[in-house]
Amino acid sequence: MITKKNFFSASNTTEFKIPTNQLISTSGSSSYSPFFGSFITEQARSVLRKEIDPNVGKNLQKVISIIDNILDSYVATGNETSNIQPIKAAVNEDGSVALDWISPDYRLGFSIEKEFAESGWYLATTKRINEMGGYGHFSDQNNKEITSLLINFLFSNS
């Protein structure tokens, strides 16, 4: 069983993948307060104003809202946020959108496709952060939990 504790301390593994049926449950906040989150996802939001596929746009909006919501809940619980960089956003040649946090020691990102089920996340780290790696597709059941774990990683390593 993957828990929040061992997800971020995979020091003895070279990679990990979270089975979607072995996720911890997190209590997602239902109230959206666009403060810190909207600053971090500003570039991603700007992509919504470009000419992109409507389905990609819809899914991008969905992911941005999830990220905003989780980031704002981190702020609300007093977490240090000054080291968190804005997420980078780019429209790929195939029309998909990439959202990425890029640092010398890790890459954490989301790939937004026309079909939400084909969209997903990916993570790779250097040996300074235990050489972890993983990826996975979103589903309506797991997206908040996965994103929460990934943002937890971000706060732990920024």
Next chain:
Amino acid sequence: MPIIGDYPDQCLRGIKSKTLIPEEGLVNNELFYFDEKNSNGFFELSINWNDPEKAIPFTLAQKKDDGVEIKYKGGIAVIDRSELDKINKLQLLNGMLSYERAKLPENLYHGNLLLNGDVSKLKRKYIAVTLAIHVSEIIPQME
């Protein structure tokens, strides 16, 4: 896919635009997106092998098809072959990454990184990210 032959210690990936360098020392994941399949059904990513002394100046001097404009305006991303081999042994890749030398009449250093043709798009992005984070050096284009 078995890797046959002797290879230099490093491969070079040309960076077509400075926009692929978001911060000093870092390259965008996009530089390593495997999007094109070869005639054998493998995804293919063009590289040059860093043969001693001449491969780097040759790569920096490569021109676009028009024969005039510099091809790699952002310079060159270097990856150690030992890192490729290590990445290929990761459980999530399990040997699906490979490489070859594929000399061209106009480019004797040319080669390819190869990926099994049945790898999903998201997994290819994960592999791109993994390659990008293992770039050991960015050699800038000559001004």
